[in-house]
Amino acid sequence: MIELTKTRRLTVATIVFVLIILVGLITFRRPDHKYTITSQEMLTIVNAPDNFIQLNDINNSALVLVDLRQAYDFNKGTIGDAINIPVSDILDKEVINMLIDWQKKSKTVVIFSDNLQSASAPWMLWRQMGYDNIKLLSGGFCKYISSRSGNEGATGDNMTEKPALDYGEFIKNASGGQEVVTPNSTIQISPIKRTKKSAAAGGC
Amino acid sequence: MSKRYFILGAVLIIVAFGLVLLPDSVNKDQVPPEKLLKEIMSQSRYISPDLVASRMIDEDPSIFLVDVRSAEEYSTYSLPGALNIPLENLLDNEWKPYLEQTGVDVVLISNDNLYAEQAWVLCTRSGYKNIYVLKGGLNQWFADIMQPQMPAPTEPAEAFDLYTFRKGASKYFGGGSDDQMVTSNKSESLPVIQRTKKSAAAGGC
Structure with a gap:
């Protein structure tokens, strides 16, 4: 008799335990989107030169053009037969499925917005x-329009990040021929040395 | 009897180990893509050259400039007090303590928005707070602050106030607009304009 109650207690405990684990497994939320490369790898990609497609090269049937502007702007005109995916929708399920599809067919996706930034x-x-088959359209939509209207050749260097003027020279002239004061790296803030990020850091 | 306990114990231990393996520990400290997209869509990361200039003139200690251009470009010219972290070295451990600040607004600077924006994405993914991008970069800085355009006579008074401020700022940062010196001598004392909206980018709760 004693033996029997012991066994039953054991069984009940087991069932409860397994139930808890099952509930935990079912409610465990798998993230919908995940990074597949680290920040460091992304930094290497950012610094690589082959992230851009020039305006001259977009008449290629192997390319898929994607317009990231709002639907309102897209309806007023776009580049060729571009597909509209507003920035707010770029993680939507259909969009991700399209990306996976393009990646499988090894099509190069060229995305653009008003400008490169x-x-x-x-x-x-x-x-x-x-999704490593995605490239940026050098210049963006504004550059495309100005190249269409003949203001600026599409062959030109459309890269941003070019200084508009020689800053050092400008400052030298403006300050009456004085020597340019090169920035002295006096750092105003003290770096915060943190050995370990505490879990509860930040937040209100 | 004891055999049953034994088996049960073994099963529980195995299951417990299985639970340890479950969470994806790789992305633990990072901002998930959904949240990153929200940050991308919010335009609050842009800080205008006027605001940066105003805070620098006021010697606001809570603003920290980071120049993400190459060391070569940095040595030619950069904004006063800016620290040079070339984009390719952004994630080096050496710079982490500077970028991961709590009470300081870090403003990323490049010639245009692009590099600063890319640096911003990587910093935001790493979960750094209070990272800003100088809107338009140094090109916009020079267009707005160093070479301010005289507003048309029909423009509102605010435009003229802004113009006056920019001229003062231009002098402060070494631009010394020439026509200013001809038209008025008042520019000897720096017109530091107390602007009301200074705390727009202060963040916080």
Whole structure:
């Protein structure tokens, strides 16, 4: 008799335990989106020169053009037969499925927005999630329009990040021929040495 | 009887080990893609040259400039007090303590927005707070602050106030706009304009 109650207690405990584990497994939320490369790898990609497609090369049927602007702007006109994916939708399920599809067919996806800067953050997000067939359109939509209207050749160097003027020279002239004061690296803030990030850091 | 306990114990231990393996520990300290997208869509990361200039003139200790251009470009010219962290070295451990600040607004600077923006994405993914991008970069800085354009006579008074401020700032940062010196001598004392909206980018709760 004693033996029997012991066994029953054991069984009940086991069932409860297994149930708890099952509930835990079922409610465990697997993240929908994951980074597949580390920040360091992304940094290497960012510094590589082959992230851009020039405006001259977009008439290639192997390319898929994606317009990241809002639908309103897209409806007013776009480049060729571009597909509209507003930035707010870039993690949507259908969009991700399209990306996977393009990646399987090894098509190069060229994304653009008004300018290069506004397309670069979504591009980085996608690249970090592992879609490595995505490139940026050098210059963006504004450059495309100005090259169409003949103001500026599409052959020109459309890269941003070019200084508009020689800053050092400008300052030298402006300050009456004085020697340019090169920035002295006096750092105003003291670096915060942190051995370990505490779990509860930040937040209100 | 004891055999049953034994088996049960073994099963529980195995299951417990299985639980340890479950969470993906690789991305633990990072901002998930969904949240990163929200940050990308929010435009609050951009800080205007006027605001940066105003805070620098006021010697605001809570603003920290980081120049992400190459060391070569940095040595030619950079904003006063800026620290040079070339983009390719951004994630080096050496710089982490500077970027991962709590009470300081870190402003990333490049010639245009692009490199600063890319640096911003990587910093944000790493979970750093209070990272900003100088809107338009140094090109915009020179267009706005160093070579301010005289507003048209029909423009509102605010435009002229802004113009006056920019001229003062231009002098402060070594631009010394020439026409200013001809038209007025008041520029000897720096017109430091107390602007009301100074705390727009202060962040916090």
